[in-house]
Each structure stands twice: as C-alpha cells, then as structure tokens.
Amino acid sequence: MSLRTARTLTAAYLGATLVALTWPGALPAARIRPLVLGLPFALFWAAAWILGTLVVLYLLDRVERRHRSEGNH
Amino acid sequence: MERWIVVTLIIAVYLVATLAIGLLAGRRASHSVAGYVAGDRSFGLVVMYFVTGATVFSSFAFLGGPGWAYSRGAAAFYILGYGVLGIAPFYWMGPRIGALGRRLGHVTQAQMITGRFPSRALSALIAVMSLIAFVPYITIQIRGAGIVIEAVTDGHVPLWIGALAAYGIVILYVLVSGVMAVGWTNTFQGVFMVVIAWSLGLYLPYRLYGGVGPMFERIAAARPELLVPPGLAASGEPWSWGAYSSYILVSAVGLMMWPHLFMKAYTAKDDDTLRRTVILFPTFQLFLIPVFLIGFSGVLFPEAPPDPDSILPFMILRTDLPALVVGLFCAGALSASMSTGDALLHASASVVVEDGVARYVRLDDRVQRILMRALVLLTGAVSYWFALDEDSSLVQLLASAYGIVSQLAPPVVAALYWRRATTGGVAAGLIAGWATAAFFYLNPELKPFGLHEGVLGLLVHVPVLVGVSLAMQPQPERLLNEFFDEGGDAGEMGG
Numbered sequence: 349m350s351l352r353t354a355r356t357l358t359a360a361y362l363g364a365t366l367v368a369l370t371w372p373g374a375l376p377a378a379r380i381r382p383l384v385l386g387l388p389f390a391l392f393w394a395a396a397w398i399l400g401t402l403v404v405l406y407l408l409d410r411v412e413r414r415h416r417s418e419g420n421h
Numbered sequence: 422m423e424r425w426i427v428v429t430l431i432i433a434v435y436l437v438a439t440l441a442i443g444l445l446a447g448r449r450a451s452h453s454v455a456g457y458v459a460g461d462r463s464f465g466l467v468v469m470y471f472v473t474g475a476t477v478f479s480s481f482a483f484l485g486g487p488g489w490a491y492s493r494g495a496a497a498f499y500i501l502g503y504g505v506l507g508i509a510p511f512y513w514m515g516p517r518i519g520a521l522g523r524r525l526g527h528v529t530q531a532q533m534i535t536g537r538f539p540s541r542a543l544s545a546l547i548a549v550m551s552l553i554a555f556v557p558y559i560t561i562q563i564r565g566a567g568i569v570i571e572a573v574t575d576g577h578v579p580l581w582i583g584a585l586a587a588y589g590i591v592i593l594y595v596l597v598s599g600v601m602a603v604g605w606t607n608t609f610q611g612v613f614m615v616v617i618a619w620s621l622g623l624y625l626p627y628r629l630y631g632g633v634g635p636m637f638e639r640i641a642a643a644r645p646e647l648l649v650p651p652g653l654a655a656s657g658e659p660w661s662w663g664a665y666s667s668y669i670l671v672s673a674v675g676l677m678m679w680p681h682l683f684m685k686a687y688t689a690k691d692d693d694t695l696r697r698t699v700i701l702f703p704t705f706q707l708f709l710i711p712v713f714l715i716g717f718s719g720v721l722f723p724e725a726p727p728d729p730d731s732i733l734p735f736m737i738l739r740t741d742l743p744a745l746v747v748g749l750f751c752a753g754a755l756s757a758s759m760s761t762g763d764a765l766l767h768a769s770a771s772v773v774v775e776d777g778v779a780r781y782v783r784l785d786d787r788v789q790r791i792l793m794r795a796l797v798l799l800t801g802a803v804s805y806w807f808a809l810d811e812d813s814s815l816v817q818l819l820a821s822a823y824g825i826v827s828q829l830a831p832p833v834v835a836a837l838y839w840r841r842a843t844t845g846g847v848a849a850g851l852i853a854g855w856a857t858a859a860f861f862y863l864n865p866e867l868k869p870f871g872l873h874e875g876v877l878g879l880l881v882h883v884p885v886l887v888g889v890s891l892a893m894q895p896q897p898e899r900l901l902n903e904f905f906d907e908g909g910d911a912g913e914m915g916g
Binding site (some may be wrong): 365 | 495498501502504505506509510512513632633634635636637638641645648649650651662663665666669670673696697699700701703704706707710713
C-alpha cells in the first residue's frame, strides 16, 4: 500500500470515529442492549472504536516504516 | 492495629518510594535547561508510554470518572471518547515538532509557535494564558490527593495535612530533578494506576452483584436513563447531545495542546519512540472502563457518598476489603493525582520562565533554572491555598480551562502546515478565540445547542486566523526557509 493511501485511510478512520462517538453518528448506538461482554451497548461501542484505533495506527506504522527504510537506501 | 493506621503506613511507604525514585532520577540528567525541561531528550518507549498515560489521566479521571459514572451515567463516556482522537494526530505532528525542537533548540510550545511567528508579546500572551489554565488544574490535583487521604484514614489525617504531605514530596522531587523525576515517578505511578483500576473495577461488580453483566442488568431495570448517552447533566436533567458531542470535540482538540503534554514531544529519545507511544495509547485509554465500573457499582448501593467525586473511596471503605488493599488503592489514587500534578507544576514554571521572562530579560542557563524552581514553589503554594478553599467553582474553572488550551491548536497546526499564515493572523485568531470562549463562559445561557465555549471560540478563531493572514504580507521567505529547513545549507536532519 502506498504511503498516501495509508494516511488517507487512517485519517478517514479517525474521522469516522469522531462521527461514531458524537451526534448524530452516536444515535443508533445509544442503547443498552444487547449487553456485550457485560457492558451496555453504548459503552462497548465506544470501546470498540478505540480498540480499532490501535489496530489502524499499528497498520499505518507498518506502511510508514517500510516507506522510511526504502527512502533511506 | 486499627485500620487507618495500617492505611497511613502504606501511604507513607508509597510516598517515600516515590520520593526516592524522583530524587534518584535527577542524578541522570545534565545540569542545563535542556536537562531540566526536556530530560536531555532521552526518554525511551516504556517511560514515554507511562508518562503520557499517567499524565493524561489525573484525579479528574480517577476520582471524577467514577463520580460522573455514578451521578451522570453515560455522560462519562465522553471521557473515553476524546483521548485517542486527541492523541492520534501526534503520530505525524509529534516527530515533526520533536525534529524542529532538536534543530532550533525549542523546549516549549510557545518557542515552536513563535519560531514560526516571531513576537515576544505573542510568547508572553501564551505563557500567561497557559498559567491561567494550569492553576485550577493543579488545584484539583492537590485537592484530590487530600480528599483521598482524608477519606481512607477516616478523617484522622485531614485534607490539609494529606495534601501538604503528598505535594510537599512532589515539589521536592520536581525541584531537585526536573522532568527526569516526572518521567520515572510517572512510570511507577502509571503501573500502579492501571493495576489498581482494573483489579478494583472488576472486583467491585463481582463482589456486589455477581458480575459486570448482572450489575448492568440491574441498573438497566432500575435506572435505565443512566446507561444511554448523552446521560445526565449535573442537575440530574438529561444532558444535551450538543454538550456531549462538543465536550468530546473540544477535549480532543485541546488534549495535546496542554503545554505539559505537548512538551513531551521534546523529551522523547527519537521519532519512533514518539510514534509507538501514540500507537499504544489506546491500551492505556481503556483503563477508563474499570474506572466507570467502579462508579456504576455505587449506583444501586443503599448508602450515598457526601459528593459524587468521593464515590471511589466511599465504595472501597464499604466492602470490608483488608486494610492493605485500601492502602494500595489509596496509593493508586494518589498516583493519578501526583503524576499529573508534577507535570503541571513543572510545565507551568518552564513556560513562564522560558516564554514569559526569558524573552524580555537576558538570563543565563543557571539563573533560568533557579527561577523555574522558585516558580514551581510559588505555583504549588498558590494552588495549595486554593485547594483548601471549599469553593466548588474551581471545578467549573477546570472545564473552561479546555476552552483556553484548545485555542492553541490552530496556531500549532498553522505553524507546522500552512506557510501562508502570518504572525498578525495567529495573534488576531488567538485573541478572538479566547475572547469568544470567555464571553460564552460568562454567559452560558447564550450558548447555541449547549455547545462548549471552546468549540464556539474555535468557530470564530479559525476564520479570523485565515482571513487576517491572507490580508497581510506573507512571512519573510528567509524565516520560512529556516523554519521548514528548505534553503540548502542548514541541511542537517534530526534523528
């Protein structure tokens, strides 16, 4: 994947997270059931987006890293 | 032995250990401003991870988080939402700021901004506004430490002694060791906070309700309004989506603009350390989940604490936990307070001296460090004095502190990414943003949709910054080339 694509996708994911956690994106998830892992759905929803950030940033870093090592040759 | 004596002993051991770590850490740093403020730019991944985590999560998260979950329910979820959004852009901005710092010798945020927009007055303005945002924040930390100690010792150690002991130690190690002490004590404190929060957050629901799921089933039956965002306002009325959403937005924008967090970009050893700290931050962020569980476990409890912020010590003392565990919990809560308080004290002194005084008076390295230490002492004393005051309006001041720091985001972004931005544009934007935020802070009934005053400030700030910049002559080409390192001979790259 090119650096530009990886950065665009990461920025898009972060933008989606902001939408998903605020009005109006958070409206569909603003409910109690189903409980997931014992947590109300709204809390699980927020936690899941945050865990997703971990994955997305890790993947971005792999692309950035490969790009940097190629650039230094 | 009575429980409060055991608890007091554990707290004493914890405080002595923190002090020892803080004092030993300073022996590794050089005797220079770069050593005192930026730790000789030497922090590795483990230290950076815990410094960032422990600094972000303060008494507000550790005591206020459960307090919000307990009294305002899902409103607390906003705290979970903004942290990662705030820190993620630092994957790119952090290394850029760090490289500029290494090349041009910056150790503070205002030095970076005024490196691109040269103006002593702008630097002093940022220093003064930062200090205004810092004092209530430090006050809350000191008060948090005092509240916890008083509660778990059944009042035998009153607030003023507990706060004095904890912050006497913080001030001592910050004075002696500077940011090195902040780094190493925060590593210790960060581990403590995470372990205590997760173990207690899972233990309490199991002990009282037989599990996390059963606890929420019962809350859903009795108080369903607490589990659905945007939760409740402080008054108990439903909170508005406008307020909930704009709190997330302004906190995300403002988070890394806090000078004490921003300046961590100058302490990292290299760019990869900074990037990995950002990548791993979400794992630290999730520690808010057990913190919320602690608060929710108190919802259906038959008794109520004197005020929501003391729900955590209140629950601990009512679950017949052994004194040892109570003491350890207390140390965890103190960690949360002290690990933020030390960074705040240290940063406020550095900012006032570097960006305020040193821009007007020529000071040598040694005098600067002496002046910073005097200011640590002074800021600590003033905040301690406020902390003893019962006046609850300070909590309100803290919320509005985000209105102040979030206005630093447009200048930072403009400095790094927009060549056409000018000194006049940045100054006009800052003044317009702060004035707007102050106006709506003083007239909350005029806020559209209950939006946070910081967001309203930004809505005025950004157009003013752009408009005034475009109306002015661009910055001199030579300045831009030096700042962006495009001009040939200054070709040395950092890292």
